[in-house]
Every structure is written in C-alpha cells, then in structure tokens.
Amino acid sequence: xxxxxxxxxxEDIVGKDFASNKKEDLFIYxxxxxxxxxxxxxxxxxPKSVDEVQRIVKLANKELIPVVPMGGGLTLSxxxxxxxxxxxxxxxxxxxxxxxxxxxxxxxxESGVTTGQLLSYLNEKYPNLQPPIPDAPSAxxxxxxxxxxxxxxxxxxxxxxxxxxxxxxxxxxxxxxCKLGSCSVSDYWFTRGPIxxxxxxxxxxxxxxGIVTKLSVKLFYKPKFRDVVFGLATDFDDIxxxxxxxxxxxxxxxxxxxxxxxxxxxxxxxxxxxxxxxESQDEIDANxxxxxxxxxxxxxxYMKTPPRIREIYMEKPIFAATAADFRKGGGxxxxxxxxxxxxxxxxxxxxxxxxxRHGIIPTIGSRLIGQTHSAMAFFSYSFNRADPKxxxxxxxxxxxxxxxxxxxxxxxxxxxxxxxxxxxxxxxxNYKKLFKTIRDSLDPNHIMNPGNWEVE
Amino acid sequence: MKVExxxxxxxxxxxxxxxxxxxxxxxxxxxxxxxxxNFRFETYSTGGRMWLxxxxxxxxxxxxxxxxxxxxxCPTCGNCMENCRFDKFNFMLxxxxxxxxxxxxxxxxxxxxxxxxxxxxxxxxxxxxYAEENSDNEDLKKQYNLPDEAEWxxxxxxxxxxRQKNLRDATLRFLKKAxxxxxxxxxxxxxxxxxxxxxxxxxxxFMNYNVQKIKEVGASKVITSCAGCYRTLKNDFAKHEAxxxxxxxxxxxxxxxxxxxxxLKFNSEFNxxxxxxxxxxxxxxxxxxxEPREVYKKIPGLELKEMKRxxxxxxxxxxxxxxxxxYPDWSIEISKERLEEGKETGATxxxxxxxxxxxxxxxxxxxxxxxxxxxxxxxxxxxxxYEVTK
Numbered sequence: 078x079x080x081x082x083x084x085x086x087x088e089d090i091v092g093k094d095f096a097s098n099k100k101e102d103l104f105i106y107x108x109x110x111x112x113x114x115x116x117x118x119x120x121x122x123x124p125k126s127v128d129e130v131q132r133i134v135k136l137a138n139k140e141l142i143p144v145v146p147m148g149g150g151l152t153l154s155x156x157x158x159x160x161x162x163x164x165x166x167x168x169x170x171x172x173x174x175x176x177x178x179x180x181x182x183x184x185x186x187e188s189g190v191t192t193g194q195l196l197s198y199l200n201e202k203y204p205n206l207q208p209p210i211p212d213a214p215s216a217x218x219x220x221x222x223x224x225x226x227x228x229x230x231x232x233x234x235x236x237x238x239x240x241x242x243x244x245x246x247x248x249x250x251x252x253x254x255c256k257l258g259s260c261s262v263s264d265y266w267f268t269r270g271p272i273x274x275x276x277x278x279x280x281x282x283x284x285x286x287g288i289v290t291k292l293s294v295k296l297f298y299k300p301k302f303r304d305v306v307f308g309l310a311t312d313f314d315d316i317x318x319x320x321x322x323x324x325x326x327x328x329x330x331x332x333x334x335x336x337x338x339x340x341x342x343x344x345x346x347x348x349x350x351x352x353x354x355x356e357s358q359d360e361i362d363a364n365x366x367x368x369x370x371x372x373x374x375x376x377x378x379y380m381k382t383p384p385r386i387r388e389i390y391m392e393k394p395i396f397a398a399t400a401a402d403f404r405k406g407g408g409x410x411x412x413x414x415x416x417x418x419x420x421x422x423x424x425x426x427x428x429x430x431x432x433x434r435h436g437i438i439p440t441i442g443s444r445l446i447g448q449t450h451s452a453m454a455f456f457s458y459s460f461n462r463a464d465p466k467x468x469x470x471x472x473x474x475x476x477x478x479x480x481x482x483x484x485x486x487x488x489x490x491x492x493x494x495x496x497x498x499x500x501x502x503x504x505x506x507n508y509k510k511l512f513k514t515i516r517d518s519l520d521p522n523h524i525m526n527p528g529n530w531e532v533e
Numbered sequence: 534m535k536v537e538x539x540x541x542x543x544x545x546x547x548x549x550x551x552x553x554x555x556x557x558x559x560x561x562x563x564x565x566x567x568x569x570x571n572f573r574f575e576t577y578s579t580g581g582r583m584w585l586x587x588x589x590x591x592x593x594x595x596x597x598x599x600x601x602x603x604x605x606x607c608p609t610c611g612n613c614m615e616n617c618r619f620d621k622f623n624f625m626l627x628x629x630x631x632x633x634x635x636x637x638x639x640x641x642x643x644x645x646x647x648x649x650x651x652x653x654x655x656x657x658x659x660x661x662x663y664a665e666e667n668s669d670n671e672d673l674k675k676q677y678n679l680p681d682e683a684e685w686x687x688x689x690x691x692x693x694x695x696r697q698k699n700l701r702d703a704t705l706r707f708l709k710k711a712x713x714x715x716x717x718x719x720x721x722x723x724x725x726x727x728x729x730x731x732x733x734x735x736x737x738x739f740m741n742y743n744v745q746k747i748k749e750v751g752a753s754k755v756i757t758s759c760a761g762c763y764r765t766l767k768n769d770f771a772k773h774e775a776x777x778x779x780x781x782x783x784x785x786x787x788x789x790x791x792x793x794x795x796x797l798k799f800n801s802e803f804n805x806x807x808x809x810x811x812x813x814x815x816x817x818x819x820x821x822x823x824e825p826r827e828v829y830k831k832i833p834g835l836e837l838k839e840m841k842r843x844x845x846x847x848x849x850x851x852x853x854x855x856x857x858x859x860y861p862d863w864s865i866e867i868s869k870e871r872l873e874e875g876k877e878t879g880a881t882x883x884x885x886x887x888x889x890x891x892x893x894x895x896x897x898x899x900x901x902x903x904x905x906x907x908x909x910x911x912x913x914x915x916x917x918x919y920e921v922t923k
Contacts, residue, residue, distance in 0.1 A: 097574065101599040104588055105576045110551050115593075123573055149553065150575065170573060193561025201562070215561040216553025396618050401550035405621075408550070463547040463591070 083140060087122045087164070090132045095123040095170065106165045110401070111153030111410035112460055112471040113493055120164040124171065127246065127254060127290040134288065135252040137164060137524045145526045146288045148221025149191065151213050153410045154493035156225070156283045160528020168218065171290060174198055177206070181267040182296040183243050184208060188220035188289045195219055196393065199296070207231070207299040209238045212397045212444070220289050225491045226281050226415075228444050228453045230393065231297055233324070233331045233352075236447040238294075239280040243268055246291035247279060250520035258293065266293030278515065281491070284526040286519055300354035303330070304361050305390045307380040308349035308372040313422035316347065317449075319375040320418055323351055324448045326371060328364045330354045332445040334452075336425060339403075339438045347425070349377060350390060400440060406461030408468065412475050413455045413490040414482035416443075421452055427481045428456040435474040453490060454482070497530055542632040545622050547587045551580035555613035555626070559846050565616070567849050567867045568607045576603050579613035579626055586633035601642035604633050608867065609729055609854030611817035615845045627818070630854075634731025643732065646859045651732040654739075660721035661691040662858075668694060669719035677705050685715035686752040688743075688766065690759035691722050692888040700888050703915035704758045704784055711791060712923035715756065718746040725761040725814075728769055730855035740775030747779060758784045758911055760812035760887035761853070764819050783815060784911055785825040785886050791921060792831050801918035802834030808880035809837060810871060810894065811847035812887035825886045825910055832913065838878035840871075848874060850885070852893035868897030872905060882906045884913060 087096035097103070098120050107115045119142070124130045137144045143163025150157055159165060171189035177199070178185070184195060193215025195208050211222045211229035222229070226239035235241065244258025244266040257276050260266040269276055278286050310319060316334065323329050333350040337343050349372070353364040369379040382390075389395065400409040416424055425441055432439035440457040456478045460471035472495075479489045479496040483503055489496040501509060513532040517523075556566045556578050564570040569578040576585060585603055588594040609627045617623035637643060653664040660667045670689070673679070687708055693701040708715050720743055724736040743766075747755060757763050760783070767781040791797035809829060815821045822844045829837045842848045851857070851867025872894065875883045883898070883905045885891055895907040 095573065099599050100594060100597065101585060101603050102574050102576045104594045105574070105581045105584055108584065121574060151552070167573075167575070191561065193557060197560045197562040200560070214552035214554055215557060398550050398552045399618065401552075402548055402619050402621060405548060407548035461547075463587075 083136070083142065084120060086136050087120055087133065090129050090136070091122050091124050095125070097121050106147070106167075107158060109153065109155035109158050110151065110408065111155060111493070112408060112458070112468045112475065113155035113158065116155070116158045116160060117162050118159055118165050119162045121167055122164055123167045123169070126171070127248065130166065130248045130288055130290055131252045131254065133164065133166060134248055134250065138250070138252065138522055141522055141524065143524050143527050144288070146284045148189070148218030149213070149216045151217045151221070152225060152491050154491050154496070156491060156493070156529065159526070160494065163524075166288065168220070175291070177203055177296070178265070178267070179203065179206070181265065182206065182298070183267055183293045184296055185266050185291065185293045186219060187291055188218065190219050191215060192217050192219055192222060192394070205299055206296045208296055209235070209241045209294060210394055211238065212395050214398055215394065219294060220292055223292065223294055224280050224289060225283070228446050230331060233329055233445040233448060235295070235297065236450070241295040242276055242280070243293035243295060245276055245279055245289050247287040247289050249287045250522070250525050255287070260293065283529045285516060285530055286525065300356060302355045302358055302361050303391070304353055304365070305382060305387060306351045306353055306365050306368045307382050308351065308368070308377045309380045310347040310349060310377040311345060312376060313347065313425045315376045316421045316425070317418050319349055319372075319377055320445060320449055322371045322375050323349070323368065324445065326367055328353050328367060334421070334443040336429075336442065337438065337440040348380075400457050400459055403438070403440070403459040404461060406459060406463065406467065408462040408471070409457055409459040410471060410475060411455045411457040412478040412482060412496070413453050414478075414487040415446070415451050415490055416454050416482065416485060416487035418449045418452055420485040420487060421454060423485055424454045424481070424487070427485070428454070428478060431456070431474055431477045431481065432458070435470050437471070437474060454487070494528065501530070501532060542625070542629050543590055545625070546583050546590075546629055548619065548622060549580050549583035550619070551584055552618070553578065553580060554616045554618050555579040557616055558842060559616065565612045565842065565846065565848060567610060567851055571863060571866070572606065577606060579617070579630070582607065582630060582633065586629070586636070590636065596637060596640040596642055598642055601637040602644060604630065604637055605644050605647060605730070605855060605859055607854055608813070608849050608851055608856040610813040610849035612849070615817055631728060631731055635733050636731070638731045643730070644859050647730045647732070647855045650726045650730055650855065650858060651735075654722045654727060655735050661695060662722060662726045663691060663695045665695040667721070670717040673705065674717050677709055679716045681716065682751040683714045683716040684752060685713050685754045685756055686718055686747050686750060687715050688720055688723070688755050688757040688762055689717065690757060690762040690888065692761070692892060693759055697888040697891055697909075700758060700891065700909045700912055703909070703911045706915060707784070707788075707911055708756070710919075711787070711797070711921040713756070713787070716750050716752070718743070718750060720746065723762040723765045724769075725765040726855065728765065729853060733773070737773045737775060740770050740773055744770070744775055744777045744779070752779070754780045754782060756782045756784060756787060758886070758888065758909070760815035760819075761889055764814040767819060783821060783824070783886065785821065785828055788828050788910070788914065789824050792828065796922045797919060798922075799833050799917050799919045803832050803913060803917055804834040805882050806836045806838055806878070806880040807882045807884050807913070808840050808875045808878045809843075810840070810850060810875070810883055810885040810890055811844060812885055812890045813847070813849050813853055815886055816847060817845060828910060829884070832917070835913070838880050840874045840878055842874065850890040850893045852889045857889070857893060864893060865897040865900050868893045869901050869903070872897055872901070872903040875905065876903070882908055882913075884908050884910055886910050
C-alpha cells in the first residue's frame with residue numbers, strides 16, 4: 078500500500094488535522110531529548126478516543142506497519158522513537174480526567190493526561206489528595222510514568238509508581254479492548270486483585286504488548302505541612318545505614334541522595350534530602366529534631382537549608398531537567414538503575430569514576446523506593462547537543478554505567494536499546510522464553526514497538 | 534545577553550531541552566501556547582520550533598515551505614518565555630523564533646500572506662502594512678491645532694491610524710485635554726509586523742527615519758497607544774542599530790501618572806463590569822501589567838474582573854506574530870477562547886490597551902456573536918466627563 082493511502086486511512090480515523098507524514102512533523106518525533114541517534118518515523122497520528130486507537134492498530138496489523146505509543150516523550154532513552162519506522166501514536170489528545178474517587182483514593186484518567194494536568198486538577202479541586210508524579214517535567218504523562226515503573230514523589234513511602242496502578246484499559250495488538258484489574262469485574266477501578274494480575278505485562282514492556290488508553294492510579298492523602306531536611310555525609314559506605322535509620326523512623330515521605338562535583342562547595346559531600354510531613358508546624362519541627370539526631374548517630378550531620386535550595390526542592394516537581402544546561406549544551410541523559418540499597422556505595426563510587434573517565438562532572442543521585450526495598454540510582458551525563466562527538470561520549474558513559482549497574486546486581490531502568498540488550502543477555506532464559514511466547518501470541522505480526530525487548 | 538547577531542541565536546538554540554514547560558500555564562492546568570493548543574503536534578511547541586530551526590541550520594532537515602510554515606504558525610505571545618525554566622536563555626525565545634523566521638526568509642521561504650506585509654510597508658505610497666495611502670498626519674495636526682515642534686510625539690501607529698480611528702481620536706482628545714505639549718509626525722510603520730515575521734531587510738531604515746522625524750520636531754518623549762509600537766520603539770530599535778535617547782511611554786502609563794498626581798479627576802461614572810486583556814507586547818514583552826489595571830480601578834463605577842489567565846499567564850488574543858494575516862481563521866479562534874474566558878467573569882466589556890488586540894477581539898466578538906463591547910482603555914475614558922489640572 079502506498080504512503081498516501083496509509084496517510085489517508087489515518088486521516089479518516091483521526092481527522093485530517095491530526096495525522097501527518099510531513100517531514101517537519103516527523104523530524105521532531107524522530108528525535109529524543111536524550112543522547113540517542115535519530116530514527117526514522119513514517120507517520121504521526123493523534124487519536125482522541127479508544128475507538129480511534131483500535132482502528133489504527135487494526136490498520137497497522139493489516140498493513141504490517143509498526144505502531145509506537147508516545148506519552149510525553151521524555152524517557153530520554155528514546156523508547157518512543159520507532160526502531161523500525163512506522164506510526165507514532167501521540168496519545169496526548171486522550172486527555173480526560175474521568176473520575177476522582179475520594180473514598181477509595183484513585184484517579185481514573187485517559188492515558189494522555191499529563192502529570193502537570195492531574196497535579197493541577199487535584200490542587201484545585203481535591204487539595205487533600207496528591208498523585209504520584211515523577212521528577213520529570215510536567216509534560217510527562219501519568220501513563221508514561223507509571224508504565225515504565227516510574228519513581229518520584231511518594232516512592233519512599235508507597236513504592237514505585239508502577240505499583241500504584243489499580244487498573245488499565247488496553248488496546249491489544251489484535252485491536253481488542255481489554256480491561257485489567259478490578260475494573261474487569263466491577264465499576265470500581267480501586268485495586269489490581271484479587272484476580273490473576275496481568276497488569277505487570279504492560280509495565281516496562283514499552284508498548285510491545287498493547288496500548289494503554291485508560292488507567293486508574295492511586296492517590297494519597299496530602300498532609301498539611303511538608304518540609305525538607307538536609308543531611309550531609311562524606312563517606313559513601315555510610316549511605317545504607319543512614320537510609321535504614323531514616324526510614325525506620327517512619328518520618329520520611331521521600332528520600333533523595335545527591336552528589337555532584339560542581340559547584341565546588343558541593344564536592345566531597347553526599348546530600349541526604351528527606352521530606353517530612355505533618356499536620357502542624359510543631360510536628361514538622363519535632364520530626365526535624367528526630368532527623369537531626371539520626372544524622373548525628375549515623376556519621377552524617379544536619380545542614381541548615383539555604384532558602385534558595387529549599388525553594389528548589391520544595392517545588393513539585395523538582396526541575397530536574399536543569400542538568401541539560403549544565404554545560405550549555407541542551408542535553409542530558411541518565412542511567413537510572415534499580416539497585417539493592419547495600420550496593421549504593423559501590424554505585425556512587427563507580428559512577429563517579431565513569432564520569433571522570435569521560436570528562437563529565439559527576440552528577441549522581443538516588444531516590445529511595447519503598448522504605449529501603451530498593452533505590453533508583455541515577456547517573457546523569459550532560460552533553461552538548463550541537464557536538465556529535467560529545468553525544469557519543471555520553472552514550473559510551475551510559476553504556477558503561479548500564480554494565481556497572483548489572484554487575485552490582487541492579488537493573489537499568491527504562492533502558493535504551495543497548496541497555497535492553499545487556500539486560501536480556503543476563504536474563505533467565507525461561508523468563509525470556511515466557512515473554513517471547515506471550516508477545517508472539519498477542520502480537521503475531523510484531524507490529525507493537527518492534528526492536529524493543531527483542532528476544533533472539 | 535541579547536540576540537544581537539546571527540551568531541548569538543545559532544550558538545544558543547540547541548540548548549533547548551524540549552522539556553515542554555513552554556506549552557503550559559504557570560500551574561499546568563491548561564496549555565497556554567496558542568500554537569501547540571491548536572496543532573497539538575510536538576513540532577508546534579516552542580521546543581519543537583527550536584529543534585526544527587536547529588535541525589534546519591544544522592542541515593539535518595532541509596529548509597522548505599513546511600518548515601517555514603511551522604515557524605510562522607505562532608503569535609509570538611511569549612508564554613514560552615514566561616514558562617521556560619532555562620533562565621539563561623528563556624527571555625530570548627521569541628527573539629529566536631523571529632531570527633529563525635528571518636533565516637527562513639533568507640533561504641527563500643516565507644508564507645505568501647506574510648509577504649504582503651513587506652510589499653505593502655515598503656511601498657512608498659503606503660509605508661504601512663494595510664496598503665492605505667500614507668497619512669502625513671498634517672490634517673490631524675490642523676484638526677487638533679498641534680504645533681510643529683513639541684516635547685512629546687504621539688506615535689499613532691498604523692493600526693490606530695488606519696483601522697482603529699476611534700482609539701486614535703480618543704487618545705488625541707485625551708492628550709489635548711491633559712495639556713500635553715505634543716505633536717504628530719509623518720510616521721512610517723514602526724516595523725513591528727516586519728520584525729515579527731522575519732522580514733528585516735528594511736527595518737533599520739524605517740526605524741532611523743522615524744527617530745529622525747521625532748528628533749526634527751524637538752521631541753524627547755514618545756507616547757503611543759499601541760502595545761506593538763511601544764515594544765518596538767522601546768525594545769527593538771536599539772537591537773537594529775537605531776539607537777535613541779527618547780523616553781517611550783504608553784498611554785496607560787501617562788494616565789496613571791496623572792491620576793497619582795491627582796491632576797486627572799473623573800466627574801462621571803462608568804457603571805459597567807470590565808475585564809482586562811493583557812496585550813502580549815505590553816505585558817510579557819514589556820512588563821507592564823499593573824499600570825493599566827490601576828487606571829481601571831480608579832475609574833468611578835467601573836468594576837474590574839480578572840479572567841482566570843491574567844498578567845504573565847494571560848492567553849494571547851491571537852493577532853500577533855503575523856498570525857492575523859497569515860492564519861485569519863485560527864487567529865480569531867484564539868480570540869474566541871479569550872472571549873469565552875471573559876464570559877466567565879460576568880463582564881460586559883472586554884478592554885485592552887492595544888489596537889491590534891482590540892481589532893482581533895472585536896473580529897471574534899462579531900464572528901462568534903459573543904455579545905461583548907470591546908473597548909480600549911482610552912475609549913472608556915473618552916466616554917467619561919473628566920478634567921485634567923494642567
């Protein structure tokens with residue numbers, strides 16, 4: 078079938094204004110803000126309804142064209158830039174907040190709703206509730222975040238954001254619509270079980286098994302007061318103990334670690350950033366006192382937070398993308414790796430060495446997930462987008478960091494193609510076989526984001 | 534740092550990370566970039582434009598009508614400057630878009646409709662983008678008994694002089710009544726439409742001509758009722774080597790000054806509910822948000838109601854950046870959204886301080902039968918009985 082006919086079919090489905098194969102439109106969708114090289118896109122379509130998604134998937138199956146669903150496009154690891162061409166489904170017109178259930182505390186939304194949109198909506202209409210949102214710009218979608226096992230706000234207390242999915246509506250590669258979670262048997266999207274839990278198939282599978290069109294995510298009570306209490310450590314080996322003691326206190330809503338060699342005053346320190354909450358300022362003050370004691374007892378010390386720094390960390394979300402301009406180059410990408418807590422010291426040391434080897438200022442941090450059950454460590458590499466050599470240098474550093482994470486017993490998060498291959502190389506063969514069997518069964522024509530998670 | 538040379542923007546533009554903050558309102562509750570909100574492809578966000586322009590100057594994508602069309606489908610309202618988080622260059626984003634348009638022009642790509650702006654403005658019979666016979670303003674000078682030399686020049690601007698004469702005349706009456714020592718010049722276009730659409734070749738000559746004419750009448754102050762002229766005279770002339778030491782004043786600033794000095798007194802009431810639309814060129818581009826509001830609040834009887842998106846967060850009227858001439862239907866759709874927001878306030882009057890906003894809001898008001906009265910601040914004052922102590 079000619080390109081013209083596919084375009085015209087897409088236009089019939091989503092409307093003339095929302096399908097394109099113009100070079101200037103495809104150009105942007107062929108690029109990712111991270112360090113990956115561009116990859117060709119044939120079409121972009123912006124569906125407005127689940128029906129339109131269904132029809133596009135059926136068209137893709139008929140024409141054997143790859144389909145790649147895209148949320149905010151901010152993974153930095155180019156997960157939504159097609160590997161084998163095809164149609165990018167920009168999902169952001171599916172932008173309805175369908176229901177906020179205050180009692181069971183969940184939000185039922187379409188998959189194009191941005192994290193900023195949900196946060197703003199709750200702030201205005203349900204100020205006592207807060208959503209799980211990532212350390213990503215507000216243009217990131219809620220679905221995009223939770224479907225890659227995102228982490229961010231509330232991860233310390235309640236776990237990674239993937240675990241906060243209550244239910245999904247998915248367009249399967251066949252074009253069928255499938256509901257998962259309690260919504261498959263009830264009008265309430267309040268829990269994943271107690272039925273066989275298949276939601277996991279659609280998390281971190283990067284659109285290879287279906288396209289999510291609706292989802293329910295957990296919401297949480299928002300305490301009236303919130304503050305940030307900084308600690309300073311100087312020895313990497315103290316990190317696991319500090320984190321254990323902080324979390325055992327039960328006071329931390331979130332915990333971040335940070336280390337960077339610039340500006341100079343930050344060099345040599347590991348910053349422990351603990352968010353405390355309470356119903357009164359007195360409670361915050363009391364919690365801060367307890368944390369100060371914990372810092373003292375764990376070979377760290379309390380740092381009075383300068384207002385400017387406090388402001389940065391109290392903003393929700395933190396503007397993490399600021400790293401893109403560290404070197405006036407417009408780019409950064411990081412390896413985020415889920416690690417066992419006890420491996421964080423080696424991760425920080427190893428990450429700093431990799432950075433130095435590549436002439437990049439070490440910028441390493443970590444976000445605690447689920448009360449020391451794991452940590453997402455991030456190793457950030459800034460680069461100059463206008464310099465291809467510098468971008469390659471960043472890619473090389475990322476690759477070495479993926480290897481480090483795997484050596485330490487961790488798993489690179491939302492890994493780019495090269496990282497996925499490293500994970501697959503190490504993966505239990507029967508896990509791979511199971512995944513391939515499921516994928517082949519659901520998507521016999523292999524149209525769903527092919528090139529990702531390719532089991533040989 | 535300013536975008537003063539071609540090198541400046543070429544060396545900075547790749548620093549956009551495309552994080553998407555440029556699309557939103559301050560609180561992320563809505564998209565506030567008119568272009569992204571309409572077209573929805575990532576290409577049509579400011580980030581998309583930055584990347585597309587970088588790709589074009591870098592040779593990763595060829596210049597084409599399509600690329601130019603993306604660059605031009607933006608009213609350059611400056612919401613992106615307000616919301617972009619990269620404070621080392623966010624204040625230059627509109628300059629980047631204009632520079633990219635200039636580059637597109639240089640490469641031979643400019644949408645047909647926008648080309649009219651250059652053709653008309655450089656036509657010696659017009660010197661304005663409306664293809665109206667150039668007025669040397671001598672008749673107005675006679676009508677208002679204005680001197681040949683004065684301390685102030687009222688720079689009328691093409692939109693007021695050829696499309697919004699009521700606003701022009703209201704301003705003339707006010708200045709006269711206020712006892713301002715002012716006159717008019719045989720002005721040519723301030724070049725705002727050319728700058729916004731990247732058609733920059735004649736702008737330096739136009740600017741220097743206007744500066745010379747102002748100097749010839751001995752003026753040291755220029756007052757204008759046009760937000761576009763204000764931004765251009767105040768911010769853009771120097772960038773194009775038309776340096777001047779003139780004081781540039783918007784009418785709202787003068788009115789407020791007179792009120793604060795208790796020289797202007799209103800003797801009648803304006804018993805209507807008004808909502809104020811921030812012109813992008815006066816607000817986000819020049820930082821004047823409170824001056825007009827203070828004036829409205831001092832008008833007896835007038836109840837000022839704010840729209841949800843206001844000040845730095847205001848929704849654009851859709852007229853600027855060459856969008857009115859380039860995309861007339863979309864342009865009034867943008868204004869329609871503004872008027873719908875105005876409806877939520879309960880106001881019966883939408884008022885602004887820019888003839889271009891007034892035009893577009895009026896066009897949308899009529900086209901979509903929104904039922905508002907659209908008036909400039911000066912036109913409201915013109916309806917009142919007032920006195921000015923000289």
